[in-house]
Amino acid sequence: MREELDREFEARLVESSTLAFRVAYSVLRHREDAEDVAQEAFTKAYRSFRQLRDRDRFRAWLVRMTWRLAIDRRRSERRRVARELVHAVAAPLVATDEIVESDERASRLWAAIDALPEKLRVVVVLANIQEHDVADVAALLGLPAGTVKSRLFLARQRLREQLT
Amino acid sequence: MTIDDELKRALRVDPSPEFVARVRMRVAHEAPPSRWRFTWWAAAASVAAVLVLAVGVGWWASAPRSRSDAPGLTANREPGPRGPEPSPREPEPGPKGSGLRRPDPGPDRPGPGAARIDRRPGPSGPGARRVDRGPDDAGPGETILVDAREVAALRRLIFGAQDGRIDLQALLKPALWEVTEPVPPEELDIESITIAPLERSEGVRQ
Numbered sequence: 012m013r014e015e016l017d018r019e020f021e022a023r024l025v026e027s028s029t030l031a032f033r034v035a036y037s038v039l040r041h042r043e044d045a046e047d048v049a050q051e052a053f054t055k056a057y058r059s060f061r062q063l064r065d066r067d068r069f070r071a072w073l074v075r076m077t078w079r080l081a082i083d084r085r086r087s088e089r090r091r092v093a094r095e096l097v098h099a100v101a102a103p104l105v106a107t108d109e110i111v112e113s114d115e116r117a118s119r120l121w122a123a124i125d126a127l128p129e130k131l132r133v134v135v136v137l138a139n140i141q142e143h144d145v146a147d148v149a150a151l152l153g154l155p156a157g158t159v160k161s162r163l164f165l166a167r168q169r170l171r172e173q174l175t
Numbered sequence: 176m177t178i179d180d181e182l183k184r185a186l187r188v189d190p191s192p193e194f195v196a197r198v199r200m201r202v203a204h205e206a207p208p209s210r211w212r213f214t215w216w217a218a219a220a221s222v223a224a225v226l227v228l229a230v231g232v233g234w235w236a237s238a239p240r241s242r243s244d245a246p247g248l249t250a251n252r253e254p255g256p257r258g259p260e261p262s263p264r265e266p267e268p269g270p271k272g273s274g275l276r277r278p279d280p281g282p283d284r285p286g287p288g289a290a291r292i293d294r295r296p297g298p299s300g301p302g303a304r305r306v307d308r309g310p311d312d313a314g315p316g317e318t319i320l321v322d323a324r325e326v327a328a329l330r331r332l333i334f335g336a337q338d339g340r341i342d343l344q345a346l347l348k349p350a351l352w353e354v355t356e357p358v359p360p361e362e363l364d365i366e367s368i369t370i371a372p373l374e375r376s377e378g379v380r381q
Contacts, residue, residue, distance in 0.1 A: 020202070021199075024195060024198055024199070024202075025195065028190060028194060028195050028198070029189060029190065032188070032189070032190040032194065033186050033188060036186070036188050037186055042188070042190075042191070045188075045190075046190055046191065046194050046197075049190065049194070049198075050194070050197060050198050050201060053198045053201075053202065054198070054201055054202060054205060057202045057205055058205060058206075116181070117181075117185055120178075120181050120182065120185060121185070124182070135182065136182075136186065138179075139179055139182040139183045139186050140186050167178060167179070170178045171178060174178060
């Protein structure tokens with residue numbers, strides 16, 4: 012029985028590891044911290060895996076748990092100075108000015124996202140991870156699709172106001 | 176570039192290649208997923224159940240008094256004109272300091288023929304039996320229903336003992352509790368038991 016559970020958990024782990032990591036990274040912006048938090052979330056998920064065997068339920072639980080753990084971690088480490096802002100994208104070779112400009116732009120973007128209320132922030136982050144559409148985000152957060160759509164609209168509007 | 180594009184680009188971060196392996200290792204050291212875990216909602220449900228039980232028991236315990244207003248139980252709390260004091264057939268209680276008081280009517284036993292004893296100071300209804308109470312008894316305004324036959328029996332016992340018609344001292348005599356030795360039975364005549372020897376084929380395990 013445990014082998015069967017472990018097999019199922021392995022499948023969930025492989026397909027959801029990036030999701031959990033990115034959710035944590037969107038809050039912490041620090042690779043190691045994000046991996047720690049995602050790892051902790053997976054460990055907790057494993058302990059309760061009998062109740063989370065359904066794929067959608069597992070992913071929704073994992074996203075919420077990771078988000079919560081990441082928020083807690085960030086609160087406890089507010090004084091951390093060094094934050095990693097390097098993008099994982101294989102950046103093309105660009106001139107130094109472009110790198111500086113890109114980093115500044117990214118900093119402003121994250122600052123604008125951090126300024127959003129939590130319920131708007133989580134929606135806009137999830138909508139931009141792994142090409143999630145409104146229905147996916149609604150399922151992950153356990154919210155009606157209409158609520159997600161309106162929150163997404165509001166979040167984009169506020170981001171636009173702050174970034175332009 | 177739109178804000179969504181920027182955000183997508185900013186979130187296109189992948190965990191290190193060792194991440195999944197590290198999770199596997201950590202999970203391998205975990206105990207197997209439990210069948211049932213004591214979660215916060217289970218604790219909350221337990222507390223709620225205990226509260227509901229406590230309220231239910233409290234309500235049930237106080238129910239008999241509230242039921243005294245039921246028809247036939249005559250729990251009239253309104254003060255009426257002062258009725259006649261103890262009936263003529265009941266002798267007056269002894270002098271003060273004799274140590275005897277009128278009986279305390281025990282638990283409520285409502286039913287047909289229940290007598291009403293008003294604890295309130297002041298006038299009571301006709302036929303009501305007032306009982307003197309100590310200051311630590313139930314507060315004013317309470318009415319206790321006691322079976323009339325029980326009241327009469329207790330009064331007869333107390334006043335009988337007071338007058339000397341009933342001797343309660345006899346109950347305290349140790350002779351009543353003396354254990355008498357049982358009379359030994361007469362000599363028993365038990366016939367001796369004879370057992371016939373087994374045949375050769377009997378008693379042999381097949």
